[in-house]
Amino acid sequence: MIAREELVEALAVSAAGTTALTEAETEAESVPASAPLPGTTVPSWREGLPATALSPDYQRILGMLADLPGREPVKAKEIAVVLGLEPTPAKVEGVRSKARRLAERGWLVQEASGMFSAVRGPVAGPGGGSSA
Numbered sequence: 001m002i003a004r005e006e007l008v009e010a011l012a013v014s015a016a017g018t019t020a021l022t023e024a025e026t027e028a029e030s031v032p033a034s035a036p037l038p039g040t041t042v043p044s045w046r047e048g049l050p051a052t053a054l055s056p057d058y059q060r061i062l063g064m065l066a067d068l069p070g071r072e073p074v075k076a077k078e079i080a081v082v083l084g085l086e087p088t089p090a091k092v093e094g095v096r097s098k099a100r101r102l103a104e105r106g107w108l109v110q111e112a113s114g115m116f117s118a119v120r121g122p123v124a125g126p127g128g129g130s131s132a
Helices: 002-028 056-066 076-082 089-104
Strands: 108-109 116-118
Touching: 002 076, 056 089, 056 108, 056 116, 076 089, 089 108, 089 116
Parallel strands: none
Antiparallel strands: 108 116
16 A cells, blocks of 8 residues: 555656656747757858858858958968967868858858858848848
């Protein structure tokens, strides 16, 4: 009799914990993410897609290239330095990888020499203003 009562009590506690967890998961799913998470995929560029669809690291690279006077192509090492990163091979390769990914998706242009440039000036959001 005591074992049965303890079992019922334990099951009730377990069910309450599961219900609370399910409610928390439901609330988390119903709230949209306000900003992309680091490491998320880079969407392909399309008209009207704002730069805010990119994670912050990608936005910084895109904004830096869009703000360059003359919009001349630059090397990944130059991008890293302008972004305030140490020009070590590891940091430069990280920037190069991100810039290549942006170029593959149409956000940037990668020259044959491996240099990068902005495609079309500041990327306009739905309101027509600069979102980079």
